[in-house]
Amino acid sequence: MNEQWCSGTAECFECDYEWIAVWPLGADALECPECGSDDTDRTRRKTVALPTKGGHTCSREPS
Numbered sequence: 001m002n003e004q005w006c007s008g009t010a011e012c013f014e015c016d017y018e019w020i021a022v023w024p025l026g027a028d029a030l031e032c033p034e035c036g037s038d039d040t041d042r043t044r045r046k047t048v049a050l051p052t053k054g055g056h057t058c059s060r061e062p063s
Ligand SMILES: [Zn+2]
Pocket: 012, 013, 014, 015, 016, 017, 032, 033, 034, 035, 036, 037
């Protein structure tokens, strides 16, 4: 299973709240953490692929 996730900015049309969100690719509208409305929009910044189980994920950042 190689599920793709997106991260970016989401905003609520009800209360104008804006937050950083992460959601699975193709997910339904996000729920506003402020007012609970799902009348929201999101702007995808990037798509991230979660590491698959058993993979080597202990990589160090090259300095
Ligand atoms: Zn809201």
